[in-house]
Structures are given as C-alpha cells and as structure tokens.
Amino acid sequence: MxxxxxxxxxxxxxxxxxxxxxxxxxxxxxxxxxxxxxxxxxxxxxxxxxxxxxxxxxxxxxxxxxxxxxxxxxxxxxxxxxxxxTARLDALRIDAAARRVRVGAGVKWQRLLPELSGLGLAALHGSSPDVGVVGYSLGGGLGWLGRRHGLQCNAVTAIELVTADGSLIRTDEVHEPELFWALRGGGGSFGIVTAIEFTVLAVPELYAGALLFDAAQAGAVLRRWRDALPSFPDELTSWASVLHVPDVPFAPEPLRGRSLAILSGALLGDEAQGRELLAPLRELGPMMDSFAMVPPLALAELAMDPPEPLPYRTGHELLSGLDDATIDAAVALLAPGSPLGGLQLRHLGGALGRAGERAGARATLPGEIASFAFGLVVDEASAAAVPAALAQLAALFAPASAGAYPSFVEVPDRTSRFFDPSTWERLRSVKALYDPADTIRGNHHVAPSAR
Ligand SMILES: Cc1cc2nc3c(=O)[nH]c(=O)nc-3n(C[C@H](O)[C@H](O)[C@H](O)COP(=O)(O)OP(=O)(O)OC[C@H]3O[C@@H](n4cnc5c(N)ncnc54)[C@H](O)[C@@H]3O)c2cc1C
Structure with missing residues (x-):
C-alpha cells in the first residue's frame, strides 16, 4: 500500500x-x-x-x-x-493455561482460530473467520457454541480503548464498570477499542458438519428441522439454510452452481449423541453428510461464508417461530432462479436467551430463530430484484418478528429498536459520560443523552 x-x-x-x-x-x-x-x-x-x-x-x-x-x-x-x-493493531497473545486471549483491534478470527484449535481451545466466534474479533465482540457475537455458552461479548474480560478526549482506559468489571457494560454489546460508539481480552473454552473436538440435500427438499428439511428444535439440547447449535452456491472459484468444487438445502450444526458431545439427535434429518436422505468428530477449527469453514468482498444486499429478522405456511412461502421465494442467494435460519435459545448475572448491554437475543437472507447485486436486474425479494421475505416474517440483532443489520437503522428502553437509556448515559460531544461514531450509533 x-x-x-x-x-x-x-x-x-x-x-x-x-x-x-x-x-x-x-x-x-x-x-x-x-x-x-x-x-x-x-x-x-x-x-x-x-x-x-x-x-x-x-x-x-x-x-x-x-x-x-x-x-x-x-x-x-x-x-x-x-x-x-485498526488493521495495524495486530498483537495476539494466548494464555492456554488460563484459557485467556488478548487481541489487538485489527485481529481477525482467521488468525486466531488455527492457533486456538491446535491447543484444544475454542472461542465463541461466528460463521465468518474473515470478521474482526473486536467488531464482532462489541456487537454481541452469535456463534456455533452460542446455545451452550451465550454471546461472545459476555466472554470478554477486559477492554482497552482510547476515548474521545484522548485518554487510554483499561476497563473491566471493576474499572469503569459502566463503560465495560456498554461496550459488551452496545457497539463502537464509546471509544476506539485498541485491544480486548476474553476467555475461551477447552474443546479438544466436537461433532460438527453439514447434511446437504437438493433444494427440491428444502421444504421438508426446514419443517423437519423446525419440528426437531425442541428436542435439541443447548449443546447443539444448528442452522437450516437454503443456498444457491455461486459458480465462483472460492465455492467448494463439487457444490459450485448447485442449489441446496443444508442442515449444519455443532454439538459439544460425541458422535453417538449426535447421530441420535440428527436421525430425523438424516431420514430425509442427504446427498452429502460431513458430520464427524472434528477439531474446533472446522467451525471456521462450516458456513461456507464468502472470504472475498462482494456486492450484496441482506435482510434479517429474529423470529419467535416458523409455521408451515411461512416455511412454504419462504421456500417458494428461494426456489432456484430466485434473485436471493440464500436464507440462513439459526437456532437461538438456550444460553442465548438467559441473561447472565455479569452480562453486558447485549445480555440475550430474543426469539427462537435468527433469519438472515442475502442476494448478490451484479447488474441492473438484480439491483431491482434483490431488494424486492428481500422486502417480500421481510413481509412474510413480520408476523413472527421478535426483534433484530444489530450485527446482522447492514443498513442504517434506528439503533434504539435493538435494545429494551432501559438498556437504551443506560447506553446513552454512558455515551454522554465518555463522549458528550459525540465525536466517536459507531455503525449502529448510540448518541449521548442530554445531560
Ligand atoms: C459474511 C459475514 C458473516 C457474519 N457472521 C456473523 C456471525 O456468525 N455472528 C455474528 O454475531 N455476526 C456475524 N457477522 C456480523 C459481524 O459480527 C459484524 O459485521 C461485525 O460488526 C463485524 O466486525 P468487523 O470489525 O469485522 O467489521 P467493521 O465493519 O470493521 O466494524 C463494524 C463496527 O464495529 C465497531 N468496531 C470495530 N472495531 C472497533 C474498534 N476497534 N473500536 C470501536 N468500535 C469498533 C464499529 O462500530 C464498526 O463500525 C457476519 C458478517 C458478515 C459480513
């Protein structure tokens, strides 16, 4: 450069x-x-x-x-x-014995995960290893081990940041506790974070992978998954997706250009348990089955998220549930030939729905399922068709909406809608204390309250 x-x-x-x-x-x-x-x-x-x-x-x-x-x-x-x-703030330190990690603000998950996995450790990272650890953690952090261990922001133990007046502050449960609370889920409005520290988990291996079906089975897969959710323990986090794999070099060779229904998941448990839990889905006869006992690093690639920048639009909603009619209409909207590239449905609940005593501003996520849809915008036709299809999907999901998770919202929005009223007012008060002139801009911005 x-x-x-x-x-x-x-x-x-x-x-x-x-x-x-x-x-x-x-x-x-x-x-x-x-x-x-x-x-x-x-x-x-x-x-x-x-x-x-x-x-x-x-x-x-x-x-x-x-x-x-x-x-x-x-x-x-x-x-x-x-x-x-923050790319140059790239220090990384792992204390394996204490199961603690410290990363500079420029570190992406992809740099950390192989090292952790080699030590038999796992972090509460999300689907894309290309995402920054700090931005992910400040927003909440919804990952493959979330139903058992909650959001990544609540695994954070200390944060170092430079505030609007140029002060370097190290905050944790004891030092500047209100600021520490706000940063854990309240986003990037409170200062420029230079480093964070967080705990990781001892996970030598886990049962994880994906069942791949032809998209023609999408309706059956989504319904069977929805029906199985109440039987899934917190140790299992699963997704049901519809995906039109683009015909591009970064897509895995055998899947390029194919339309699929996918059941993916990670179980903190053994193969026998996993087989029993997934039996109702396997009965549908997947064409590929990659579930196996794997090291935690396997979770970094499980979602097949794009590693390179792309032009796209997205839609997202947290859902209280999914009835048959909604599944059928969503599957019809996502049928091969759809302007949308895919729809992911992630199982929430478990620890994601229970507020820990020491949680930060993002203690829980409401709802049973997080939906996330996307479509590539590559020409005039897709520039019109993708937003129209996303709007149709949003209308379909609206009756079951339980709110939204800000890190999955990729357009300007009203930040207050992501928090309950008392959390929102508390966030604004913290902002007023540390940045009354509103110098630092978060993506989903928290403006200071009037003082
Ligand atoms: C392909 C893809 C997959 C994803 N998968 C998941 C997932 O599985 N789970 C999940 O929870 N999220 C997921 N996300 C969302 C992701 O967590 C958010 O987009 C997150 O904000 C990305 O952080 P970043 O630093 O990489 O991005 P950036 O755009 O660089 O940062 C986003 C925001 O974070 C704040 N921020 C970042 N660094 C700092 C800093 N040093 N100091 C203060 N504020 C800062 C700022 O407000 C900034 O605008 C995904 C996003 C994509 C595009």
Missing amino acids: SIIDHPAAGLGTLVRPGDPGWDRVRQAFNLLVDQQPEAVALPADEREVAAVIGWARERGLRVAAQATGHNAGPLGPLEGTVLLN
Missing part, C-alpha cells in the same frame, strides 16, 4: 482522497458500500490512535473505527468523518 506518513503530528499513516492507495483503504466488505470519508487513518499503536482523535477534533471531524468493513453499511454517508482503520 502507498502511504502518506505524518510523523510530525504523531498520527502515523493518514490517507486522504486522491492519495495513492485511497480506493484500497476506503473499501468495505460489501462492494455496494462506497465509503467516502474525509481521510482514513491507520494508526500503529494507542498513542497514534489518540493523536488521530485529537487531529480530527481540532478540525471538527468525527472518528469511526473500522477493522474489516464487514458492517460498514449502517454508518451511512461519511462526510465529516475520519475512518480509523
């Missing part, structure tokens, strides 16, 4: 419109999001983070942290905002 250095100001690297490398540093994961900030800063340590915030404030600018740009859409237009890219 070509860079412009500003050592005199202590800012580290700052790239401005027209500078070499500009288009690269401003790129989001979703190629439809055209980020046009005032500048992109790439600080290498906390001191430079503080200098960037000071530099921005002197010019009346705001600052938004970004690691990978996986949830850039909700930020909206970036006039008057400096993007602070």
Whole structure:
C-alpha cells in the first residue's frame, strides 16, 4: 500500500482522497458500500490512535473505527468523518493455561482460530473467520457454541480503548464498570477499542458438519428441522439454510452452481449423541453428510461464508417461530432462479436467551430463530430484484418478528429498536459520560443523552 506518513503530528499513516492507495483503504466488505470519508487513518499503536482523535477534533471531524468493513453499511454517508482503520493493531497473545486471549483491534478470527484449535481451545466466534474479533465482540457475537455458552461479548474480560478526549482506559468489571457494560454489546460508539481480552473454552473436538440435500427438499428439511428444535439440547447449535452456491472459484468444487438445502450444526458431545439427535434429518436422505468428530477449527469453514468482498444486499429478522405456511412461502421465494442467494435460519435459545448475572448491554437475543437472507447485486436486474425479494421475505416474517440483532443489520437503522428502553437509556448515559460531544461514531450509533 502507498502511504502518506505524518510523523510530525504523531498520527502515523493518514490517507486522504486522491492519495495513492485511497480506493484500497476506503473499501468495505460489501462492494455496494462506497465509503467516502474525509481521510482514513491507520494508526500503529494507542498513542497514534489518540493523536488521530485529537487531529480530527481540532478540525471538527468525527472518528469511526473500522477493522474489516464487514458492517460498514449502517454508518451511512461519511462526510465529516475520519475512518480509523485498526488493521495495524495486530498483537495476539494466548494464555492456554488460563484459557485467556488478548487481541489487538485489527485481529481477525482467521488468525486466531488455527492457533486456538491446535491447543484444544475454542472461542465463541461466528460463521465468518474473515470478521474482526473486536467488531464482532462489541456487537454481541452469535456463534456455533452460542446455545451452550451465550454471546461472545459476555466472554470478554477486559477492554482497552482510547476515548474521545484522548485518554487510554483499561476497563473491566471493576474499572469503569459502566463503560465495560456498554461496550459488551452496545457497539463502537464509546471509544476506539485498541485491544480486548476474553476467555475461551477447552474443546479438544466436537461433532460438527453439514447434511446437504437438493433444494427440491428444502421444504421438508426446514419443517423437519423446525419440528426437531425442541428436542435439541443447548449443546447443539444448528442452522437450516437454503443456498444457491455461486459458480465462483472460492465455492467448494463439487457444490459450485448447485442449489441446496443444508442442515449444519455443532454439538459439544460425541458422535453417538449426535447421530441420535440428527436421525430425523438424516431420514430425509442427504446427498452429502460431513458430520464427524472434528477439531474446533472446522467451525471456521462450516458456513461456507464468502472470504472475498462482494456486492450484496441482506435482510434479517429474529423470529419467535416458523409455521408451515411461512416455511412454504419462504421456500417458494428461494426456489432456484430466485434473485436471493440464500436464507440462513439459526437456532437461538438456550444460553442465548438467559441473561447472565455479569452480562453486558447485549445480555440475550430474543426469539427462537435468527433469519438472515442475502442476494448478490451484479447488474441492473438484480439491483431491482434483490431488494424486492428481500422486502417480500421481510413481509412474510413480520408476523413472527421478535426483534433484530444489530450485527446482522447492514443498513442504517434506528439503533434504539435493538435494545429494551432501559438498556437504551443506560447506553446513552454512558455515551454522554465518555463522549458528550459525540465525536466517536459507531455503525449502529448510540448518541449521548442530554445531560
Ligand atoms: C459474511 C459475514 C458473516 C457474519 N457472521 C456473523 C456471525 O456468525 N455472528 C455474528 O454475531 N455476526 C456475524 N457477522 C456480523 C459481524 O459480527 C459484524 O459485521 C461485525 O460488526 C463485524 O466486525 P468487523 O470489525 O469485522 O467489521 P467493521 O465493519 O470493521 O466494524 C463494524 C463496527 O464495529 C465497531 N468496531 C470495530 N472495531 C472497533 C474498534 N476497534 N473500536 C470501536 N468500535 C469498533 C464499529 O462500530 C464498526 O463500525 C457476519 C458478517 C458478515 C459480513
């Protein structure tokens, strides 16, 4: 990358419109999001983070942290905002004996997971290893072990951040506890996080994989999965999906271009238990079955999430349940030839629905199922057809809506709707305490309460 250095100001690297490398540093994961900030800063340590915030404030600018740009859409237009890219804050330390991890704000799950897995450890990461650990953790963090162990934000034990006035703060349950509470699920509005620490789990292996069916069986698979959910223990987290695998090089060879119904899952248990639990699904005769005892690293690729930036639109809803009519209508909407690329339905409940005593702002997720749909936008026809199909799906799911999970919402939205009223007011009070001038911009922003 070509860079412009500003050592005199202590800012580290700052790239401005027209500078070499500009288009690269401003790129989001979703190629439809055209980020046009005032500048992109790439600080290498906390001191430079503080200098960037000071530099921005002197010019009346705001600052938004970004690691990978996986949830850039909700930020909206970036006039008057400096993007602070955290990629260079890349330190990583694993204390295997204590089952604790410390990562800098630029670390992605994909760097951490192989090391953890080699040590017989697993983290509460989500479906895509390309996502940043810090952004994922600040938003909540819904992953394959969630029904047994809850959201990743509540496994966080300490957070270091630079606040709007340039102070470097280390917060945990004892130090600045309100800030610690807000950061764990309240998102990126409270300061620029430079590092987090969290606990991980001893999981030498688990029973995980996927049953792949032809899309013609989607209705039967979704209904059978829905019927089986009450019998699934917290140790099993499963998804039912419909997926039109694109004919692109990063898709696994035998699946490229195929339309599938998929039952995927991870069981903290053994094969015999897994076989018994999945028997009703296996009876439907999958064409491929990859379930096996595997090391935790296998969870990183289970969802087959895209590793490269793409142009796409998404839709999401937390659902209290799914009746037959809704399943049938959703399957019809997702039939081969649909403008949508896929629909994922993730089983919630278990620990995801029980607030722990020490939980942060995102203690639980409501509902029984999290839905997430997407479609690639590659031409004029798909630019019109994908939003129309997503709107149809949203209308279909609306009667069963139990709310929304902000990390799955990829467009600007009203942040208050993601929290109950008292949590929302508490978040705004914390913001008022640490950033009364509203300098730091979160993607799903929390504005300060009037003081
Ligand atoms: C393909 C894909 C799969 C996903 N799978 C899952 C999943 O399984 N489970 C799940 O829970 N989520 C999932 N997500 C959502 C993901 O957790 C959010 O998009 C998350 O915000 C990504 O964090 P990031 O840092 O990678 O993205 P970024 O866009 O870089 O950051 C998102 C936001 O996080 C905040 N942030 C990031 N870094 C900092 C920092 N250092 N200081 C302060 N604020 C910061 C900012 O508000 C920023 O706008 C997925 C997203 C995608 C695109």
